[in-house]
Amino acid sequence: MSDTIIGVTGGVASGKSTVTRLFEALGVEVVDADVAAREVVAPGSDGLAEVVTAFGAGVLDGSGALDRASMRQRVFADEDSRHRLEAIIHPRVRTWMQERCLAATGPYAIAAIPLLAEGGGRATWPWLARILVVDVPEAVQRERLMARDGVDEALALRMIAAQSDRAGRLAIADDVLVNDGPLEALDAHVAALDRRYRALASV
Ligand SMILES: CC(C)(COP(=O)(O)OP(=O)(O)OC[C@H]1O[C@@H](n2cnc3c(N)ncnc32)[C@H](O)[C@@H]1O)[C@@H](O)C(=O)NCCC(=O)NCCS
Numbered sequence: 001m002s003d004t005i006i007g008v009t010g011g012v013a014s015g016k017s018t019v020t021r022l023f024e025a026l027g028v029e030v031v032d033a034d035v036a037a038r039e040v041v042a043p044g045s046d047g048l049a050e051v052v053t054a055f056g057a058g059v060l061d062g063s064g065a066l067d068r069a070s071m072r073q074r075v076f077a078d079e080d081s082r083h084r085l086e087a088i089i090h091p092r093v094r095t096w097m098q099e100r101c102l103a104a105t106g107p108y109a110i111a112a113i114p115l116l117a118e119g120g121g122r123a124t125w126p127w128l129a130r131i132l133v134v135d136v137p138e139a140v141q142r143e144r145l146m147a148r149d150g151v152d153e154a155l156a157l158r159m160i161a162a163q164s165d166r167a168g169r170l171a172i173a174d175d176v177l178v179n180d181g182p183l184e185a186l187d188a189h190v191a192a193l194d195r196r197y198r199a200l201a202s203v
């Protein structure tokens with residue numbers, strides 16, 4: 001493992017990927033739990049087989065892959081379905097993330113974990129050196145989610161409500177990046193954090 005792994009989290013559409021892309025541009029390796037969550041239910045995986053056992057073959061699209069748009073509608077309308085899907089996906093995501101972070105190179109690496117606060121925080125991810133929270137007001141999340149993904153307001157609100165609130169995320173933060181300003185402001189924030197993390201990794 002890169003000795004120093006920084007966990008990055010934030011609510012849906014808060015700007016996590018935008019932020020982690022800027023770290024990548026500075027040469028930092030990023031390991032992403034959203035990618036993990038796709039890989040562990042890829043066609044042919046035992047994860048997908050378990051999802052089909054739990055939910056039925058109706059969750060597959062014409063090509064035999066998980067129909068993500070319809071699953072999204074389903075799990076954010078029904079908490080029990082969401083918890084059943086999480087019980088299949090989350091343990092696999094944790095294993096995948098730890099393996100990839102172990103293999104990461106560079107002075108430090110970033111583990112992008114959207115549901116870090118919901119999933120037990122530092123206790124579940126004890127190998128994180130620091131936790132960086134990308135923080136925005138819920139109204140900004142809602143607007144960005146609707147604009148980026150074309151979801152309607154009702155689904156956007158349900159997705160936000162399915163996650164920890166701002167206070168819950170801030171409670172696990174070592175560092176906070178407030179992302180309610182212009183995109184151009186992010187470069188300087190990320191560069192400052194990168195300097196701190198490089199210094200932390202070198203001691
Ligand atoms: C429901 C699914 C199929 C929808 O897929 P889709 O491609 O539309 O979304 P994607 O996976 O890119 O997730 C986008 C964002 O939605 C939010 N989100 C996803 N799953 C959850 C959840 N179970 N609870 C709360 N928020 C969630 C996160 O902010 C995530 O970053 C998918 O999100 C999923 O498999 N969710 C369960 C696994 C999970 O918890 N993934 C989150 C990262 S570990």
Ligand SMILES: Nc1ncnc2c1ncn2[C@@H]1O[C@H](COP(=O)(O)OP(=O)(O)OP(=O)(O)O)[C@@H](O)[C@H]1O
Binds near residue numbers: 011012016017018180
């Ligand atoms: N400071 C900003 N100003 C304006 N738009 C922004 C800003 N930061 C991010 N965005 C936009 O908001 C949307 C959400 O950002 P991004 O995809 O990085 O969020 P995310 O937290 O990774 O999302 P998810 O939780 O769905 O993975 C994108 O369309 C992005 O371009």
